[in-house]
Structures are given as C-alpha cells and as structure tokens.
Amino acid sequence: MKKAVCPPMRIQTKINLLGRTCTVTDLSHPISPDDPTFGGHQRTVMWEHLTHEETIEFGLTKAPYSYKVTGFTMCDHSGTHMDAINHIVNEPDARGIDMIPLEWTMAPGVWFDFSHLEPNAYITQPMIEQAIADTGVTIQKDSVALMHTGWYRKYKDPFEYIQNYPGLDRGACEYLNDLGVISLGADAQSIDSHHEVKTVRVQPAHIVCREREILNMESLANIDLIPKHEFSFIGLPLKFKDGSGSPIRAVAITED
Numbered sequence: 001m002k003k004a005v006c007p008p009m010r011i012q013t014k015i016n017l018l019g020r021t022c023t024v025t026d027l028s029h030p031i032s033p034d035d036p037t038f039g040g041h042q043r044t045v046m047w048e049h050l051t052h053e054e055t056i057e058f059g060l061t062k063a064p065y066s067y068k069v070t071g072f073t074m075c076d077h078s079g080t081h082m083d084a085i086n087h088i089v090n091e092p093d094a095r096g097i098d099m100i101p102l103e104w105t106m107a108p109g110v111w112f113d114f115s116h117l118e119p120n121a122y123i124t125q126p127m128i129e130q131a132i133a134d135t136g137v138t139i140q141k142d143s144v145a146l147m148h149t150g151w152y153r154k155y156k157d158p159f160e161y162i163q164n165y166p167g168l169d170r171g172a173c174e175y176l177n178d179l180g181v182i183s184l185g186a187d188a189q190s191i192d193s194h195h196e197v198k199t200v201r202v203q204p205a206h207i208v209c210r211e212r213e214i215l216n217m218e219s220l221a222n223i224d225l226i227p228k229h230e231f232s233f234i235g236l237p238l239k240f241k242d243g244s245g246s247p248i249r250a251v252a253i254t255e256d
Helices: 052-057 125-135 170-179 194-200 204-212
Strands: 012-017 020-026 045-050 069-073 081-083 106-113 143-148 181-186 215-218 230-237 245-255
Touching (some): 081 230, 106 125, 170 181
Antiparallel strands (some): 012 020, 045 069
C-alpha cells in the first residue's frame, strides 16, 4: 500500500498558490500548557481525553482501528490570537470574533523592524514614518501592519515574555489607520508597551482600536523571517459565538 509522503513541519516553506511559487512563513506559536498567560486570563490546560487503547476498551472502535482525543480548556486570547471588536468596545452590538469579516483576516500586509528599541519603549508616528521610508513599502487600503520587536524569542520563558516589551503609542496607531491599516499586530504579549499595561494601565493602542473599531493581533512569531516587507497575510480566527477573541494560525505569503 502506497502512503502519502508527508513533509516535516517547517516555519517556512514553498507552495504553489494560484499557479505561482510562493514562500509561506508561519507566524503562530504552538498552543501549550506552558504558554505565557496574560494577567487575569485563564491558563491553557490540555489532557489526553481518550487513548487509542481506551477507544477499543470502551467499545468505541474494534481493533485494529482506534483513535486518540485530546481535551483542552483555554482563554479565547490564548497564544497567537486576534482580538474581536467586543473585547474592547462595551456596546451590545459590538462584533464578536465570529462576525469579523473575512477580508480583514486575509489582507495585504507590511512589517517593520523595531527590535532595536529599549524595553518598555514606545513605537511612535515618526518611527513609523522612518520605517516606511527605509523599507519603501506602500500601505494599502484595509491592510495589516505587523511590528517585529524580537520579543517572540522570549516566549518559552514566560516570566521574561510577559514584561518589559515595547509597543505602539496612540499617534502611531492613528497614523497607521489613517494610511489604511485595519489590523495591527505585534510579536509581544500586547500591541501596547508593557509600561502602559502594567504601570499606566490605559493602553492607548487598544483605545485607538476601540475608538475606530479596528483589530489587533498579539503574540505573533517569526515576523522578521518574512522575506519581503510587503506580503499577503492570512490569520483566520475560530468562529466562537460572540467570542471576544480567538487563537489564529497566521501566515505571511510572499511571491517568489
């Protein structure tokens, strides 16, 4: 019997998409009980709910056939995730994650490198303007902008990951939205600076998302591996009814 040849999982791989050779970069962390958890959020818990042996023992299958089932509980903001509008907008008609339009989860994207910033620093409008000039990108209407801070490398050290990360200030968020960005993303635990999250507790980047009803994505990974600063972004959330967010499998696609 011939088996399918399954390639190994790679952070970056080549695919043929619509007749074109492309590079796909995985921008998501695996979901695990060891993941960093934002203060007040539920930790991820996973367990082996049914083993191969148990499905036979319980009469659910007959040998040689069997299967395995994993159970889990987690917050809808676990791991690499997208915030819904109702996460930050306290109105009855604020959209849950199941009502986020597809065109906002599959969109043109750009990324900028801010890994040189000091801990707790702010990414400002002048920094964004300089990054646009340095990369030569054109920000399109209804697009995604991702910030590489380098913080994703700390993800396996939860205590380091959840503190001191840089983030966007109000002016930078407003400027990007004015240019056409409808979804902001960062490779840290928040798009806001940790100084805002922990000390000021205002979170201006989130406030801009609330005021303008745009999206944000957090705990992304591998942004700096995207071969070009302009790419196609896909980050599809699960359709949790009225969910305030969802883990996403985010990828960046660049045409070779």
